[in-house]
Amino acid sequence: MERQYGDFEIVGENYLSYEIKVPKRKTFREWIKEKPYISISVLLIIIVGCVFPGIITKSAPAYMDLSNTNVAPNSTFYFGTDSLGRDIFTMIWYGGRISLFIGVFATVISTTIAVIYGSISGVASELIDDMMMRFTEIILSIPSILIIIFVQAMIGQANPVSIAIVIGITSWMNISKIIRSEVRQIRNSEYILAAKCSGASFFYILKQHLLPNFISAIMFMVVTNVGSAIGIEATLSFLGIGLPLEIISWGSMLSLAEKALLSNYWWIILIPGIFLVSTLVCITNIGDYVRRNNNKEFSNL
Amino acid sequence: MSYYGEGVERMTTTQKVQAMENLGLNGPLYKQYINWLSNAVQGEFGISYKYKQNVTTVIGDVYKNTIVLGGLGYVLTFLFALLLGIFCTLHEDKLIDRIICKVGVVTTCIPSFWVSLVLILIFGINLGMLPSSGAYAMGQANNLVSRLEHLILPLVVLIISHLWYYTYMIRNKLVEEIRRDYVLLCKVKGLNKKEIVCKHCLRNIMPSYISIMAISVPHILGGTYVVEKVFSYPGLGTLSFESAKYHDYNMLLVLCLLTGTVVVFINMMAQIINDKIDPRMKHDRSENDWNDNTATLK
Numbered sequence: 001m002e003r004q005y006g007d008f009e010i011v012g013e014n015y016l017s018y019e020i021k022v023p024k025r026k027t028f029r030e031w032i033k034e035k036p037y038i039s040i041s042v043l044l045i046i047i048v049g050c051v052f053p054g055i056i057t058k059s060a061p062a063y064m065d066l067s068n069t070n071v072a073p074n075s076t077f078y079f080g081t082d083s084l085g086r087d088i089f090t091m092i093w094y095g096g097r098i099s100l101f102i103g104v105f106a107t108v109i110s111t112t113i114a115v116i117y118g119s120i121s122g123v124a125s126e127l128i129d130d131m132m133m134r135f136t137e138i139i140l141s142i143p144s145i146l147i148i149i150f151v152q153a154m155i156g157q158a159n160p161v162s163i164a165i166v167i168g169i170t171s172w173m174n175i176s177k178i179i180r181s182e183v184r185q186i187r188n189s190e191y192i193l194a195a196k197c198s199g200a201s202f203f204y205i206l207k208q209h210l211l212p213n214f215i216s217a218i219m220f221m222v223v224t225n226v227g228s229a230i231g232i233e234a235t236l237s238f239l240g241i242g243l244p245l246e247i248i249s250w251g252s253m254l255s256l257a258e259k260a261l262l263s264n265y266w267w268i269i270l271i272p273g274i275f276l277v278s279t280l281v282c283i284t285n286i287g288d289y290v291r292r293n294n295n296k297e298f299s300n301l
Numbered sequence: 302m303s304y305y306g307e308g309v310e311r312m313t314t315t316q317k318v319q320a321m322e323n324l325g326l327n328g329p330l331y332k333q334y335i336n337w338l339s340n341a342v343q344g345e346f347g348i349s350y351k352y353k354q355n356v357t358t359v360i361g362d363v364y365k366n367t368i369v370l371g372g373l374g375y376v377l378t379f380l381f382a383l384l385l386g387i388f389c390t391l392h393e394d395k396l397i398d399r400i401i402c403k404v405g406v407v408t409t410c411i412p413s414f415w416v417s418l419v420l421i422l423i424f425g426i427n428l429g430m431l432p433s434s435g436a437y438a439m440g441q442a443n444n445l446v447s448r449l450e451h452l453i454l455p456l457v458v459l460i461i462s463h464l465w466y467y468t469y470m471i472r473n474k475l476v477e478e479i480r481r482d483y484v485l486l487c488k489v490k491g492l493n494k495k496e497i498v499c500k501h502c503l504r505n506i507m508p509s510y511i512s513i514m515a516i517s518v519p520h521i522l523g524g525t526y527v528v529e530k531v532f533s534y535p536g537l538g539t540l541s542f543e544s545a546k547y548h549d550y551n552m553l554l555v556l557c558l559l560t561g562t563v564v565v566f567i568n569m570m571a572q573i574i575n576d577k578i579d580p581r582m583k584h585d586r587s588e589n590d591w592n593d594n595t596a597t598l599k
Contacts, residue, residue: 234412
């Protein structure tokens, strides 16, 4: 039906008449095609295997079979054994559990810090905001690996929780910067004012109004942070200042690599590394998908 | 503890107390720190517990190695990033571009220490072509060829692990740039693709390129540290890992201070250069720029 205008006419760019597209129902194939399904399924396999390692393998990860050290992959030891005689196939799954735990836990810590710090900085007055942002810039300008080494050296002997905390408190800066600029944009809007007038506390506003607004903007960084935390843990453990050899993770498995290098035991180096890398690639892919999804215009419905 | 090494276990209690006294380790932590700070301001950085030498002399021995590795890696990374970025822009959305993009994304995910391990395994052990540790072969400290040989693998790792990060930024900026109107004008004038991109578009993305370069200094420096450790290349990175391992706090503090100073100094320099190149930057500072970068990272 065409619209009839009487005495007045609506002009200006605000008045746009366009058709509202009704999204077509997608078939399952179409729906799955836009998701990074390969990454998701590979990651899912790794996660399930690591959370329930008992299903896949029956032997204990720390069992040292000293008569079978440095055995190349064969039918009993699918991935071979390391120089302490431990079965790498078993260790992969048990070690993955700790690696994934560190990744997730470190991200939870860093995101919490980032959310609180970023929102305080966003709602604070100009001066305080400036100071807080200078502070993050100073920390950002120091190589993060150096900070981590420094904090780790202070703490001393590492365990999974302490290493996750160290990684968490050294990797929140980027997220908090994004949150701060998002909060700056919405802090003067009416609904925040209304909430303030009715006596809402800072944390209530944060939870009810700020968080839903910036959550999509930081989501992809959160996902990629999980990956980078796993990577940092592996790097630290490999370099000998992370997890000790007894606590099995992908990183500490690789810390045997330097001895393995000289005698050309490739499986000790390659296999944990391939697991590590494929996990990281999957996580990055998913993070990328999340970011692309967020850039899409949301429907007004 | 790190000063006396294994000897600690054989010491009597009185000796221990004496040793603590000598090294100034009694008194609360903040007092020790203030002590260190007041000495540091006067140029007294104390001794390294591990090497039992002045911290400055230990660092003085190795800092050149890091500068060579880091500097070369830095320059080459940005050179290749620029070239690859231009190449990708010229072939935008063609097969080769897409392949490069996919491979690039994968390379950023791989931790650099693993790349070095694999490269050592292939080139160092199996093929035996390149040396895999140290900065020069035994007793050939002045032999340039030997030094270069030892540089190849660390450099390759350094470049691989950072290249795509920057290529992607440059590609994004360029792809945005070639959608502008003036490019159409150039095309109408009859310039060919390469000329437009190299002569006109590049000049426009230069300011952001330079600010990216400045921001990336800590990033590449951090990468250098890890790579140095894996290849046991005598440099600041290996030194800092060693001192963390042996609780050599004096050394660690100085290394942090040094790195921080270098980074802050370079950031300031980049700001000045930026103001010179593009006077517009003075007004909207690096704030926006930085946000742009974080959005395009990864």
